[in-house]
Amino acid sequence: MTLEFSKPLAAHQTPIPGVVLYDLPVHGDNRGWFKENWQREKMVALGLPDFRPVQNNISFNEKAGTTRGIHAEPWDKFISVATGRIFGAWVDLREGPSFGAVFTAELDPSQAIFIPRGVGNAFQTLEDNTAYTYLVNDHWSADAQSQYTFLNLADETAAIAWPVPLDQAELSDKDKAHPRLADVAPMPAKKILVVGANGQLGKALRELYEGDATAEFVGRADFDLSKEESFGGRNWRNYSTIINAAAYTAVDAAESADGRKAAWEANVAAVTRLARTAVEFDVTLVHISSDYVFDGTSETHSEDEPFTPLGVYGQTKAAGDAVASVVPRHYIVRTSWVIGEGNNFVRTMASLANRGVKPSVVNDQIGRLTFTEDIAAGIKHLLDSNAPYGIYNISNDGEPQSWAEIAGEVYALCGASAADVTGVSTEQYFSGKAAAPRPLRSTLDLGKIKDAGFVPASSADRLAAYLRG
Known part of the structure; x- marks a missing residue:
């Protein structure tokens, strides 16, 4: 030849x-x-x-x-x-x-x-x-x-x-x-492992992937991220992706001695273990970030804005992002003002409206709500479309609002009066209280995720559907 x-x-x-x-x-x-x-x-x-x-x-x-x-x-x-x-x-x-x-x-x-x-x-x-x-x-x-x-x-x-x-x-x-x-029994596809599956985002991912045999969900009882031995008994070659939906999110408690330790363990040390596993076994890591990695001085936050966290929670989230970014195949999904199943701001305001309470709500923190179903859908879109790896902002779309304006909408949707909500500054609201510093501007630029083919629903539509729900 x-x-x-x-x-x-x-x-x-x-x-x-x-x-x-x-x-x-x-x-x-x-x-x-x-x-x-x-x-x-x-x-x-x-x-x-x-x-x-x-x-x-x-x-x-x-x-x-x-x-x-x-x-x-x-x-x-x-x-x-x-x-x-x-x-x-x-x-x-x-x-x-x-x-x-x-x-x-x-x-x-x-x-x-x-x-x-x-x-x-x-x-x-x-x-x-x-x-x-x-x-x-x-x-x-x-x-x-x-x-x-x-x-x-x-x-x-x-x-x-x-x-x-x-x-x-x-x-x-x-x-x-x-x-x-x-x-012949076909060879099954590699699995997606969702850790933190019992939290707000984890539950939304469960619903989205319902019936998909490739999706595996584990909570802390099944997979304790704080323990090295949790990582040893699993054949990681059978996984394509880890979605990290676990996090410490108690913003104010993170400022205490015990809270600081817990926040660094969950948001940094655990992420390090996941990142090391993802690098070793060539697995895609999806990690959830937060608007708290910024100080809120910019009107909107793009994916390439440098970290400027104000408090312990924001510092741990920024450190976790830095760790996740070293994984060759990573998606860092940065979001804000998350609303899902369980206790949250919208449910609290709805309860107050139904009881006739007239609350004071912060009016100088500006951003957009993000419903967990849209975060989950955005993650699935990135994975299914093989979008370029990197950081993506995902929140709901629409005109940025203050917490007080959102509370007013909740009141109106519940049949109460939006005028029952009184706006106050962050400084006034937290006066005399032990509280973590908060960014005043949390609006995320959604251009990159839209260019990747995913268009988030409007926060107004999601809020109305959530309260009907």
Whole structure:
């Protein structure tokens, strides 16, 4: 066989989602040939996932007609030929609409192919002394092997046209015994782990992902973020994403000695453990931030505004953001004035309105409400759309308001008079009380999340629906 020398590095899509065939430049002269089999910078720029290989395997095959597969493994593979030539066959064995899709191709040393987790892989050698090599992004183990999914090489549905008929090829007894496609249990998708699943946002995520078998929810009783041992008993290679919905949010209590310790543990130390896990296992980390990372002197806050926290809570949230940002695959979702299931400002105002109480409410803190269903939907949108990693502001949309104005709306929606609410300054409201400093301007710029294709609902619409609710 004569190799084609010096063709450009190029990618070719296949009928199986995520399976991409690559042309590799091979440089030759009278001595032989040379190629860059794996060149991270060039290949990632071409679109190859930065799949972080950790092991390199070589299969040497003495005779033409040696046939191996069809094996779907719980890791990604980058396959090429060192010498000789193969007929490769790939069958999608993942859950989903492309289950059973087939792609075949002949590969020589000038080609390579990327095979995602769960796609069945097989090959047949077309020349003697063929060396088949592959990079994988997890270490082999007995536990990993127990998660393999297999398909019979002779499956009639896949109908692979093997160049060397299987009754004349060299096969192992194990490969001959694999099931037909109708009997194959598809490999499940990687999971999304939601920690802090019993809080306001956690409950909204539960509702949004209801019926989705890939979503797993854990509260503190199931997964204590303060304990290192919580991280050791889980196969993190089976997860694509961690959504951190856990946090210490008692703004005023955080100023006390005990509160300060608890806030730093939950908002920084626990995030550090999650970030370390995400980096080690190449997992996407979704972390929830707060308007309290700013001092509130800007009219609106963009994603790239420097941290200027006023109190302990804001300081811990800023530190947690800094930790989360070192994870290569991260979404930091910054939000404000969160309203969800449980006790919150809107429920308190509704209760006061229904009891005829005429409260004094702060009128110089300006921002927008954020309902947890919209935070959850925004997170899901970022994940599903593969939006660029980074920080995204998510709040409800509409004209920024003061707490007093929102309270007035609540009163009106409850059948009381908005005039029953008296506006007072933050300084007046907290006079003589032990309270943390608060940012006076909490309005978040929503341009980036809208550009990513997610348009939050208006806070007025959400507030009305919430009170009807």
